Amino acid sequence: DAKTTQPPSMDCAEGRAANLPCNHSTISGNEYVYWYRQIHSQGPQYIIHGLKNNETNEMASLIITEDRKSSTLILPHATLRDTAVYYCIVRVAGGAGSYQLTFGKGTKLSVIP
Amino acid sequence: GAGVSQTPSNKVTEKGKYVELRCDPISGHTALYWYRQSLGQGPEFLIYFQGTGAADDSGLPNDRFFAVRPEGSVSTLKIQRTERGDSAVYLCASSLGLGTDTQYFGPGTRLTVL
Numbered sequence: 001d002a003k004t005t006q007p008p009s010m011d012c013a014e015g016r017a018a019n020l021p022c023n024h025s026t027i028s029g030n031e032y033v034y035w036y037r038q039i040h041s042q043g044p045q046y047i048i049h050g051l052k053n054n055e056t057n058e059m060a061s062l063i064i065t066e067d068r069k070s071s072t073l074i075l076p077h078a079t080l081r082d083t084a085v086y087y088c089i090v091r092v093a094g095g096a097g098s099y100q101l102t103f104g105k106g107t108k109l110s111v112i113p
Numbered sequence: 114g115a116g117v118s119q120t121p122s123n124k125v126t127e128k129g130k131y132v133e134l135r136c137d138p139i140s141g142h143t144a145l146y147w148y149r150q151s152l153g154q155g156p157e158f159l160i161y162f163q164g165t166g167a168a169d170d171s172g173l174p175n176d177r178f179f180a181v182r183p184e185g186s187v188s189t190l191k192i193q194r195t196e197r198g199d200s201a202v203y204l205c206a207s208s209l210g211l212g213t214d215t216q217y218f219g220p221g222t223r224l225t226v227l
Contacts, residue, residue: 043117043204043218044156087155099211100146100169103155 003027004088009108012082018075020107022088025069032091033064034101035073037084044087044103047073078111085109115139117219119205125225126195134190134222138207145188146216147180148204156204162188163211195226 005023012018024033034049048055048062050071055062061074075082087106118137126132138145144163148156158172162182170180177195182188192199202221208214 041220043206043220046215046217049215085155099144099161100158100172101148101156101216102158103148105153105155 003031003090003102004104006086006088006104006107008105009110011110011112012075012078014080014111014113015077018073018078018082018109018111020073020075020086020088020109021070022073023070024088024090027068027090028092030092033062033068033071034089034091035060035062036087036089036101036103037082038087038106039081039084047086049091078109080111080113083109083111117205117207117217119203119219119222121222122220123223123225125227127227128195128197130195130226132192132195132224134192134203134224136188136190136205136207136219138186138188138205139217142207142209142217143185144208144211144214144216145182146206146208147188147190148206150202150204150221152201159190168211192224195224197226200224200226 032049032051035047036044038044048060050062064071085106085108087103089101120135146161147159150156160170160180165185177193180190202223204221206216206218208216
């Protein structure tokens, strides 16, 4: 079973920041938070991941709460090309059965012109 | 550089037939994963390889599904006696190693069983 909870859909105006929430209240101390997205008819694309510190890269920022029970993916200036399904995934670092990604249903983000 | 490639992009077959789906990982990536995605759902894990060996095949739904990676690079997912319920997009991913290494996905093969 997926260990994360995400809203099924969100809208965002083009050019504005998109803030996608994820709850992972049962996360363990050795589990990372990963974000992938899937644009229609393509394979999932890695965005960012983190353990407990906030992370930023060229695509997005990841904000993890201090208790690590939730996180927010931020796309600072959403474009129409960011319309996709966004998946929040928790993943153990190492150990048997930990290497695969367990996807939920994700959040369908629609960027509106 | 080249990403993960999968062939064919689309495969239509009849119930009961045998199919093979191919995955070419990123050069140098030792880990390779197969996932299956049904309409409206997220991808589901099937099997992964570290080198030539299947390290975890716990996601394969039954013994009609089998995958190989004989030389530690290209992998083939084989489905015997296909059923209509096997219709899905089959995704392949590769990573440099295991652990928390990022998985890079191919575009998938859409399998339709009539």
